[in-house]
Amino acid sequence: MSAVAPSHAGPASARMLAAPRVRRPGRLLLAILVLLGMAPPAYLLQTGGALTTGYEIQKLERERTVWINRNQQLEVEIARARSLAWVEHEAVNRLGMQRAQNPVVVRVDAPVPPPAEPKLLRRGGEPMPAIPAEVGPSWLDAIDYIATALGRGN
Amino acid sequence: MQTGSGTFRARIFLLGALFLGCAFLLVYRLYEFQWIQREKYREQATRNYQRTIEVPAQRGSIFDANGSPLAVTIQLDAVSITGRDLREPKVAERVAIALGGLLGMPPVEVFNLIDPEKEAPVTVKDQLPAALSDRVRKAIEDGDLPGVSIEPRPVRQYPEGPIASPILGFLGRDRDGLAGLEWYFDKELTGEPGLIETEVDTTDKEIILARRIVRPPRDGNDLILTIDRWVQRMLERELAEAVRANKAIGGLIMVMEPSTGAVLGMTSYPTYAVSDPMVFRPGEELLHKAVPVTNQYEPGSVMKLVTMATALELNLVTPNTMVNDTGIISFQNGRGRPATTIKNWDLRANGMISATEVLVRSSNVGTYHVAQKVGPTDLYRFFDLFGFGQRSGIELPGEVPGTVRTPDDPAWSVVDLATNAFGQGIAVTPLQMLNAVAAIGNDGVLMRPTIVKEMDGPDGPQPMEPHQIRRAVSPETARTLREMMVTVIDQPALLQHRIPGVRVAGKTGTADFPTDLGYTSGKTFASIVALMPADKPKLAILIRLDAPEAMYGGTAAAPVLKRVGSELAAYYRIPANANGR
Numbered sequence: 081m082s083a084v085a086p087s088h089a090g091p092a093s094a095r096m097l098a099a100p101r102v103r104r105p106g107r108l109l110l111a112i113l114v115l116l117g118m119a120p121p122a123y124l125l126q127t128g129g130a131l132t133t134g135y136e137i138q139k140l141e142r143e144r145t146v147w148i149n150r151n152q153q154l155e156v157e158i159a160r161a162r163s164l165a166w167v168e169h170e171a172v173n174r175l176g177m178q179r180a181q182n183p184v185v186v187r188v189d190a191p192v193p194p195p196a197e198p199k200l201l202r203r204g205g206e207p208m209p210a211i212p213a214e215v216g217p218s219w220l221d222a223i224d225y226i227a228t229a230l231g232r233g234n
Numbered sequence: 235m236q237t238g239s240g241t242f243r244a245r246i247f248l249l250g251a252l253f254l255g256c257a258f259l260l261v262y263r264l265y266e267f268q269w270i271q272r273e274k275y276r277e278q279a280t281r282n283y284q285r286t287i288e289v290p291a292q293r294g295s296i297f298d299a300n301g302s303p304l305a306v307t308i309q310l311d312a313v314s315i316t317g318r319d320l321r322e323p324k325v326a327e328r329v330a331i332a333l334g335g336l337l338g339m340p341p342v343e344v345f346n347l348i349d350p351e352k353e354a355p356v357t358v359k360d361q362l363p364a365a366l367s368d369r370v371r372k373a374i375e376d377g378d379l380p381g382v383s384i385e386p387r388p389v390r391q392y393p394e395g396p397i398a399s400p401i402l403g404f405l406g407r408d409r410d411g412l413a414g415l416e417w418y419f420d421k422e423l424t425g426e427p428g429l430i431e432t433e434v435d436t437t438d439k440e441i442i443l444a445r446r447i448v449r450p451p452r453d454g455n456d457l458i459l460t461i462d463r464w465v466q467r468m469l470e471r472e473l474a475e476a477v478r479a480n481k482a483i484g485g486l487i488m489v490m491e492p493s494t495g496a497v498l499g500m501t502s503y504p505t506y507a508v509s510d511p512m513v514f515r516p517g518e519e520l521l522h523k524a525v526p527v528t529n530q531y532e533p534g535s536v537m538k539l540v541t542m543a544t545a546l547e548l549n550l551v552t553p554n555t556m557v558n559d560t561g562i563i564s565f566q567n568g569r570g571r572p573a574t575t576i577k578n579w580d581l582r583a584n585g586m587i588s589a590t591e592v593l594v595r596s597s598n599v600g601t602y603h604v605a606q607k608v609g610p611t612d613l614y615r616f617f618d619l620f621g622f623g624q625r626s627g628i629e630l631p632g633e634v635p636g637t638v639r640t641p642d643d644p645a646w647s648v649v650d651l652a653t654n655a656f657g658q659g660i661a662v663t664p665l666q667m668l669n670a671v672a673a674i675g676n677d678g679v680l681m682r683p684t685i686v687k688e689m690d691g692p693d694g695p696q697p698m699e700p701h702q703i704r705r706a707v708s709p710e711t712a713r714t715l716r717e718m719m720v721t722v723i724d725q726p727a728l729l730q731h732r733i734p735g736v737r738v739a740g741k742t743g744t745a746d747f748p749t750d751l752g753y754t755s756g757k758t759f760a761s762i763v764a765l766m767p768a769d770k771p772k773l774a775i776l777i778r779l780d781a782p783e784a785m786y787g788g789t790a791a792a793p794v795l796k797r798v799g800s801e802l803a804a805y806y807r808i809p810a811n812a813n814g815r
Contacts, residue, residue, distance in 0.1 A: 127443075134442040149309040149386050150364055159303045159393035164467045166395075185735075185804045 283433050285440070286448075291425030293388065294454035296402060296415060298463040299498075299687055303393050305402050305416070305508075309386035311367040313337065314355035319381035321350045329379055333358065336370055348381075358382075361389055396507035398466050400524045401459075401500060401630070401685065404513045412514070413522040415457060415685070418631050422689065425454035455691035460496035460684060465489055468801050469499040476794040477503050480760075480782035486526055486664055487798060490774045492672040492765070494700035495681030497628070498773070500526055526668075528632040530661035531778075534745030535579070535596045535787070536763050537657030540670055541605050542593060543715050544616035547707040550607045551589045553718050557603040559584035559592070565649050574649045576602060579744060579786075590718045593741060594725050598656045605655030610648075613655065614640045619706040620670040621680055622662050628683045637661040657745060668776040670706075671763040674716060675739075675771030677709035720768045731792040733766065733799040736808055740764035740795070742787030757781040760790035766799055767808055775799065 160166060171177040267275060296305040313333070320326040326348045327341075334341035337359050347356050362370065362384075373379045390405050403414020411420035428451030433444035469487045477485050486502040502525035506518065514522075523529070545551040561583025565574040578584070578598050584591070592600035605613055617623065623638035638660055639646050653659035665683055673680040682701040689696045707715075719739035723732065732738070743761040746753035761778040765771035775795065782790035802808070 131443055138442055145309075145386070152306075152308040153310070153364055156303070156306060156308055156391050156393055159306075162302070163394045164463060165397075183800075183804070 283435075285432050285434055287430040287432060289428035289430055289451045290388070291427050291451040292453040293390075293409065294419075294423040294425065294456045294691070296423075296457045296459065298394075298459055298461050298466070300462065301458070302463050304398065304459070304461075304463065306391050306393065307388045308391055310360065310389045311362045311370075311384050312360035312387045313358045313362065313370055314383050314385070315344070315347055315358050316355045316381045316383065317347075317349040317352040320348050325380060326350070329381060332373065332378055333370075333382055336366070336373060337362075355383060360387060392509040394463055394467075396509045397463065397470060398461055398501070399506050399508035400502060400522060401461065402508050403522070403631075404508050406514075414524060414631070415459075415629065418629055419455075419457060419686075422691070423454040423457065426452040428452070452692055455689045457686055458688040458690060460491075460494075460498060460687045461500070462498050464805060465499035465802065466501065468805075469501045469798065470505075472794060472798050472801075473501050473503050476777075476779060476790075480779050480784055480790050482779040482782040482790070484780040485782075486776075486778050487794070488526055488664060488668050488776045489798075489802065490668055490672050490683065492675035492681070492771050492774050495669065495672065495683045496687065496700070497683055497685045500524075500685070502526060523632060524630045526664040527626070527628055527630050528634060528663075530634055530636050530663050531759050532660065532745040532748060533657040533662050533667050534743035534759060534761065535598075535657055536667060536671075536741050536743035536761055537660065537662075538593060538596065538601045538655070539674065539715065539719070539741050539763070540617060540620050540622075541601055541608065541613065541655040542589065542718065543620075543674060543707050543711055544608050544613055545589070545604045546714055547616070547711045548608060548612060551604055553588060553590045553714060555589045556586050557589065557592060557600045559587050559595075559597045559600045559603075561599060563599055563602060563652070565647075565652070576649075576652055590721050593718050594722050596742065598652075601656040602652040605651055610641045610646075610651050613651065614638065616706070617654075617660075619680070619704065620673060621666055621703065621706075622660070622670070626663075626665055626669055626683045628665060629686050633665075634663060636663055636666055657743060664776055664778060667763065668774055671741075671765065671776065672771075672774035673706045674712050674719075675765040675774050676712075678705055678707040678712040680704055680706045716765060716768050716771070719765065723764070728788060728792055731788075731796045733796055733803060736766050736799065736803045737768040738764050738766045738795075738799060739768035739771070742792060744786045744788075747781065756785075758785045760785060760787045762787045762791040762795050764795055764799065766803065772806060772808060773802055775802070 293307040295303055295307065297303055315329070315333070320329060327345065330341045330345035330348065333339075334344040337344075339359065344358060347358055349356070367384065370379070370382075371384050374382055374384060388409065392402075399414075401414050403411055403416035403418075405416055406412045409424075411417040411423065416423065426449075429448040431446045431448050433441045435441055469489065473485055473487050476482070484503050487499070488497065488501075489499040490497050504521060506513065506521040542551070559578070561578050561581065563576045565576070576598055579596060584595050584597055584600065587595065587597065587600055589600075589604065591597070592604065608616075617638055623636050625633045625635050627633075639650055639654075650659055669680065669683050680703045682703050684698060684700070686698050688698060716739040719741055720737060722728075722742070723738045723740045728742075741763055743759075743763070745759045745761075746755070747757040747759065748754075759778055759780055760782050761776065763777075764773075764775045766773050766775070775798065777791045777794050777798065779790045779794070784790040
């Protein structure tokens with residue numbers, strides 16, 4: 081308790097001038113002890129937090145993969161619904177259409193529109209495998225984390 | 235005392251030595267473990283907690299020329315069961331009932347898959363629909379299905395259905411390409427798997443923070459084909475119909491763009507369905523071949539075009555050069571062998587006819603006279619220039635070069651010159667024949683046939699530029715020959731098979747079926763080739779029916795050309811000719 085600095089100036093200044101070398105090592109030692117004492121729980125706290133986040137990320141990535149896969153399945157369904165086989169099946173079976181016996185082709189001088197087929201299942205929308213988390217924090221990272229936390233506390 | 239003390243000391247010494255020896259042994263073993271065998275034990279320890287996971291690359295997709303997916307890989311869930319985790323019979327029974335109910339399977343069937351001694355998971359059902367997959371996943375998460383796992387697995391899907399099957403090919407159980415483009419471009423489509431290193435705890439569960447990407451996966455390239463799905467489907471439909479109507483045993487149709495060598499559609503019959511779950515059936519291996527490049531045939535009269543092109547190019551004939559068609563020619567084979575007789579297909583003698591009429595009447599004797607003017611050296615040189623006897627280089631497996639017997643061959647005789655000139659005694663692939671005709675449509679330039687327009691991968695799109703092989707004949711020769719071919723199509727016998735509104739250049743062909751014992755009478759390859767429009771061809775077409783009832787190219791294949799050509803003309807907006815024919 082004697083190592084605690086007085087909150088007021090004046091007479092205390094005189095006391096401090098009288099025995100400065102005795103008190104400073106004590107405070108320093110205490111600070112070191114506090115720091116050392118806080119290091120393991122802080123590290124554990126940070127590691128635990130990172131671990132939880134890691135699992136959370138992994139879970140989200142799994143969910144993301146499921147949704148990407150589902151999206152691709154739907155794209156295949158769309159492509160299937162746009163396939164000529166399906167269109168013909170619908171035209172013949174549902175709409176009762178028949179092939180024209182004498183087709184009449186009228187040619188007009190109009191520019192040919194580009195194919196409006198959307199680029200289904202092309203590159204860009206493909207699922208990526210779950211991206212793994214970074215490598216776990218090192219001791220140096222932990223010390224740096226504690227130092228930063230303490231610095232913020234000051 | 236002295237003696238006792240000495241004995242005691244000796245014992246102490248002995249004991250000390252023993253301890254020392256043991257200590258030394260321990261230190262030595264420690265040294266051995268820690269130093270001499272350190273690498274071995276380090277490796278063992280690492281193996282104990284370190285795991286390497288392979289991340290599979292996504293297999294590339296195959297698209298048609300307009301970007302419609304023909305073959306794509308998607309992930310579909312599969313349900314597996316691990317017998318080791320279900321040692322309790324009551325639990326196993328409960329899981330079998332619950333899972334069977336979800337999957338619509340008899341619980342007994344599920345129960346029979348549970349082997350308590352088995353460590354590896356056994357697949358219960360794969361390719362689950364999304365809704366069912368969700369229900370199973372939820373049941374697993376709720377803890378209702380111990381020992382059951384669900385995981386996505388790659389599945390090849392064919393959104394357009396079973397079109398272009400021999401071109402696309404298929405995959406085996408190990409996801410390797412086994413036929414067609416899937417085989418030819420297997421390496422490019424597969425990509426490279428990635429690697430992840432991770433660590434596990436004592437219960438063999440992964441420590442998530444220890445994950446490290448060693449190598450990210452490199453997805454396979456997509457293939458964008460020159461094939462147009464509409465053209466392909468139409469060709470398949472028309473071929474199947476033509477085979478049925480003509481009571482043929484098979485056939486093929488191919489469409490190519492002469493200016494680029496791009497194959498727009500290519501089909502053969504009989505074929506198989508790539509989307510069939512039992513795609514590989516023993517005994518049906520021949521169906522998996524891309525017949526237009528793997529099978530050779532005697533082209534028959536279509537080959538007269540090449541003979542005529544040679545004669546025109548060498549200025550030996552003009553369209554109006556007259557030849558005497560006597561209807562029959564005999565060759566003495568010498569050494570007591572019987573003479574070889576060459577006759578016209580209709581056994582008629584046409585008399586003095588022009589070179590154009592040689593093509594119109596498809597005169598064998600007339601063609602022989604033209605070939606005689608050319609001579610064997612130049613004729614076979616031009617066969618070579620047109621690509622016969624060599625692989626075209628198309629991106630399909632199993633291409634054969636064809637069989638061309640030249641004068642260098644000891645078995646060659648002057649009869650070969652005559653028969654080869656009108657397409658007998660020479661074997662070509664349908665692709666070679668079409669490509670040669672396409673060269674005539676491309677003002678004499680032979681292009682390398684291609685079926686892949688672009689490869690799109692992680693490095694971006696790589697277009698496959700059209701590749702010019704060589705010039706076979708001059709533009710003038712090509713144009714002259716096309717005009718002669720227009721006369722062939724415009725002859726009265728083919729009047730009813732004309733494509734309305736389009737000027738077409740073409741030639742029919744009929745060749746006997748060769749067998750090991752000679753030619754089969756009554757069975758033919760009936761074919762027709764066409765360029766449309768004739769003035770500036772956009773399309774080269776080859777149609778062949780195998781053993782049709784009508785036998786001849788003009789009667790069996792020409793009606794198919796009318797239907798196919800009319801559809802293609804409308805689709806590609808090929809303009810009507812000036813006289814509106």
